[in-house]
Amino acid sequence: MTLVTAASLLDVRGLRLVRGARAVLDGVDLSVRRGEICALMGLSGSGKTTLLRAAVALEGFDGGTISIEGFERSPGPVPPESRLKDLRRRAGMVFQSHALFEHLTALGNTTLAAVYAHGRSDAEARTRGLALLESLGVGGRASAYPRELSGGEAQRVAIARALAVDPPLLLMDEPTASLDPARRGSLGEVLRSLAAEGRGLLVTTHDADFAKTFADRVVVLAEGRVAEEGPASEVLTDPQHLATKELLRG
Amino acid sequence: MPGIGNRETGIGRSARLRRALSLTGVFAFASLAHAAPEPFRWGGDAEGGAPFVEADPRDPSVVRGMDVEIAGLIAGALGRTPLFVQVAFTSIDASVERGDFVVGLSGVEDLPARRAAHAVTVPYFEFREVLTVRASDRGRFRALSDFRGRRIGTLSGTLAYDLLAAGRAAGGFQVVSYDDDVHPYGDLAEGRLDAVLLDHIIAQRALRHVAGLTIQPDAIASGRYVGVLAKGNAALRDRIDQVLRRAMSDGTLEGILRRWNVWDIAQPKLFSRVLAQRPADGALAPAPAIRPASSAGSRALAYLPALLRAALITLLLSCLAMALAVAAGVVLASGRIYGGPVVRALFTVYVEVVRGTPVLLQLFVLYYGLSSVIRLPAFVAALLGLGLNYAAYESEIYRGALEAVSRAQLEAARTLGLSEWQILRLVRGPQAFRLALAPMTNDFVALLKDSSLVSVITVVELTKQTSIFAANIGSWVLPGALCAALYLLLSLPLSRLARSLERRWSAPS
Numbered sequence: 088m089t090l091v092t093a094a095s096l097l098d099v100r101g102l103r104l105v106r107g108a109r110a111v112l113d114g115v116d117l118s119v120r121r122g123e124i125c126a127l128m129g130l131s132g133s134g135k136t137t138l139l140r141a142a143v144a145l146e147g148f149d150g151g152t153i154s155i156e157g158f159e160r161s162p163g164p165v166p167p168e169s170r171l172k173d174l175r176r177r178a179g180m181v182f183q184s185h186a187l188f189e190h191l192t193a194l195g196n197t198t199l200a201a202v203y204a205h206g207r208s209d210a211e212a213r214t215r216g217l218a219l220l221e222s223l224g225v226g227g228r229a230s231a232y233p234r235e236l237s238g239g240e241a242q243r244v245a246i247a248r249a250l251a252v253d254p255p256l257l258l259m260d261e262p263t264a265s266l267d268p269a270r271r272g273s274l275g276e277v278l279r280s281l282a283a284e285g286r287g288l289l290v291t292t293h294d295a296d297f298a299k300t301f302a303d304r305v306v307v308l309a310e311g312r313v314a315e316e317g318p319a320s321e322v323l324t325d326p327q328h329l330a331t332k333e334l335l336r337g
Numbered sequence: 338m339p340g341i342g343n344r345e346t347g348i349g350r351s352a353r354l355r356r357a358l359s360l361t362g363v364f365a366f367a368s369l370a371h372a373a374p375e376p377f378r379w380g381g382d383a384e385g386g387a388p389f390v391e392a393d394p395r396d397p398s399v400v401r402g403m404d405v406e407i408a409g410l411i412a413g414a415l416g417r418t419p420l421f422v423q424v425a426f427t428s429i430d431a432s433v434e435r436g437d438f439v440v441g442l443s444g445v446e447d448l449p450a451r452r453a454a455h456a457v458t459v460p461y462f463e464f465r466e467v468l469t470v471r472a473s474d475r476g477r478f479r480a481l482s483d484f485r486g487r488r489i490g491t492l493s494g495t496l497a498y499d500l501l502a503a504g505r506a507a508g509g510f511q512v513v514s515y516d517d518d519v520h521p522y523g524d525l526a527e528g529r530l531d532a533v534l535l536d537h538i539i540a541q542r543a544l545r546h547v548a549g550l551t552i553q554p555d556a557i558a559s560g561r562y563v564g565v566l567a568k569g570n571a572a573l574r575d576r577i578d579q580v581l582r583r584a585m586s587d588g589t590l591e592g593i594l595r596r597w598n599v600w601d602i603a604q605p606k607l608f609s610r611v612l613a614q615r616p617a618d619g620a621l622a623p624a625p626a627i628r629p630a631s632s633a634g635s636r637a638l639a640y641l642p643a644l645l646r647a648a649l650i651t652l653l654l655s656c657l658a659m660a661l662a663v664a665a666g667v668v669l670a671s672g673r674i675y676g677g678p679v680v681r682a683l684f685t686v687y688v689e690v691v692r693g694t695p696v697l698l699q700l701f702v703l704y705y706g707l708s709s710v711i712r713l714p715a716f717v718a719a720l721l722g723l724g725l726n727y728a729a730y731e732s733e734i735y736r737g738a739l740e741a742v743s744r745a746q747l748e749a750a751r752t753l754g755l756s757e758w759q760i761l762r763l764v765r766g767p768q769a770f771r772l773a774l775a776p777m778t779n780d781f782v783a784l785l786k787d788s789s790l791v792s793v794i795t796v797v798e799l800t801k802q803t804s805i806f807a808a809n810i811g812s813w814v815l816p817g818a819l820c821a822a823l824y825l826l827l828s829l830p831l832s833r834l835a836r837s838l839e840r841r842w843s844a845p846s
Contacts, residue, residue, distance in 0.1 A: 143752045145748050145751065145752065168751060168754075168755075168756050168757060169756070171754075172754060175752065175753065175754030176754070178752075179752070179753075180749070180752040182745050182748070182749055184743075184745050186743065186745035186746045186748065186749040187746075187749075188746055188749075188750070188764055188768075189746070189768055190764075190767050190768050190771065199753070199755075199763060199764075200750070200753030200754055200755055203755060203759050203763060204753060204754035204755045204756070204759065205754060245749075248749075248753070249752075249753075251753075252753075252754070
């Protein structure tokens with residue numbers, strides 16, 4: 088059962104999203120609270136990435152509601168960007184490909200939106216950007232361009248960029264996919280420290296060990312529905328649903 | 338003399354009809370029979386129209402005109418059949434020298450430079466250089482000295498052009514050169530010019546088609562039409578001279594000139610002067626020289642300032658046109674990516690129409706076609722024509738470059754709260770610009786060279802100035818080399834600059 092508390096940052100209710108004749112998401116309930124890392128798991132095509140994209144209004148949806156710290160959206164196409172300012176301050180997103188701006192340095196990537204979309208001064212954005220890069224262990228790469236960064240460095244810069252305006256909710260799409268085990272561990276530590284600051288994290292992953300080690304809670308999606316959810320230690324050691332078992336076998 | 342779309346009609350039609358029919362027979366025979374002797378190849382420009390050489394309105398594959406008949410006369414006397422070779426008026430000298438035909442006959446003028454570089458026949462017609470003005474200006478524009486600060490048009494590569502070029506400094510007027518002899522009169526009627534200086538035959542013909550013009554009675558100078566042969570072909574030239582002399586004595590030439598309504602009091606005087614010369618003397622003394630004939634080297638030197646000025650016009654025109662193309666290209670590309678269906682459809686039609694039609698046609702439409710609605714100055718029309726044409730190509734480059742920026746980056750920018758406009762300006766645009774830089778450089782160099790096309794609407798840029806120069810000294814060797822050197826001087830630093838910009842931006846340090 089879904090836990091709903093007043094402290095929920097992200098609250099997804101009965102989310103339904105149809106593409107063509109297929110319901111990609113078919114009545115999903117999910118919530119993420121402050122200070123919590125929630126791992127969103129499921130086989131490929133189970134709708135994990137789509138759920139993240141709908142949450143940050145890159146996709147419209149067809150049923151249910153999505154609420155992020157009181158900013159609630161109803162079914163329909165993606166609203167104009169001018170009506171999403173409050174959402175943008177509340178939720179940051181880290182893409183699987185990192186999607187860094189190729190023409191800007193690591194620091195430029197972290198300060199662009201703070202200055203142009205959120206009205207911070209150059210100096211303020213720069214100070215915060217440098218501090219973020221420093222805290223994520225890539226302070227020395229501030230003036231490097233994306234093509235000069237390793238995969239792990241690029242991911243940290245992408246996290247810094249998503250945190251530039253200090254959103255309480257951070258969504259991450261497959262952050263472990265391109266990392267070797269050692270780097271997964273250090274990524275996990277970073278995520279834990281972000282949660283410790285009071286942020287809520289929703290992280291899609293295929294990596295059960297990673298989820299078991301670092302996530303507080305696991306939600307397993309199968310065929311557009313929540314198949315199973317609960318504390319990571321329980322769900323991943325004693326899976327009940329066939330989808331979860333398959334996931335652990337892989 | 339070339340003239341686009343100008344066709345003689347009217348008086349003397351039946352005589353000409355008979356003549357045309359008989360020539361049709363001759364040509365048909367020439368094309369069917371491969372029997373010896375070899376046909377007599379002569380060159381002319383049918384764009385010049387009547388009374389020189391024109392396509393027969395009833396059978397455009399056949400030419401007729403006084404030069405056609407004179408060619409027939411010469412061929413007949415040599416026991417050969419005439420074969421017409423079409424050649425652009427300004428290329429007659431170069432073409433005869435390289436052996437495309439043996440003699441050029443198409444209102445070819447007797448110029449000192451031509452005499453120096455080629456073998457020239459005795460003159461067969463004397464014309465007057467006359468000023469044509471708007472009827473309302475009849476009283477105030479009578480001589481070249483009346484045109485201070487005014488614009489006088491003429492055909493490039495002619496005696497009239499040389500006259501105007503020589504008198505430009507003293508007279509304080511501007512010379513506008515054309516590639517054809519029809520548009521100057523249209524522009525005169527519309528007020529783009531204040532006078533046209535050309536052969537009286539051409540002026541009289543123009544007055545039949547353009548209303549509101551008048552020819553000033555006092556001629557500025559006189560000149561003669563001759564046949565031009567390759568320099569090494571003096572023997573044939575002497576034989577042709579004999580034929581022409583005989584035709585002057587026995588009235589055949591008079592008959593031809595009368596048939597084409599160009600016989601006047603000056604011709605018998607010319608004939609008697611020619612006949613008074615002994616054949617062994619070769620050519621008649623040249624027409625009044627505009628400036629003393631001098632060596633090719635010193636002539637080249639005299640033309641250098643004009644070439645440099647023309648190069649500056651080429652550079653200025655190319656830079657401004659490219660700026661326009663970039664600005665309009667950005668609007669077109671953005672509109673096609675971000676615009677609504679109507680904007681997208683309109684912009685797509687624009688790009689396809691502009692890319693699918695020749696830029697030459699677009700220049701003509703802008704300058705001449707729209708002149709009843711808006712009378713653009715030549716430079717502005719050239720700038721708009723080239724700029725708007727290249728805008729279509731630039732827009733396709735930008736569209737491709739904009740679409741090459743990854744979708745994920747655009748979505749990332751949205752999740753950060755940037756507006757669509759900010760994303761274009763801060764994320765998509767700067768990256769696309771870098772991708773577009775290399776193809777843009779190529780286009781700029783291409784534009785620099787395409788700018789030579791604007792000479793068709795009277796802008797004298799580098800290539801045009803070179804061809805005027807070449808026609809004047811009767812050789813393409815030196816002018817061609819100078820012109821190529823100037824183009825390289827302009828384009829090499831440009832491509833070098835762009836390459837270094839590209840390097841700097843594609844690998845920022």
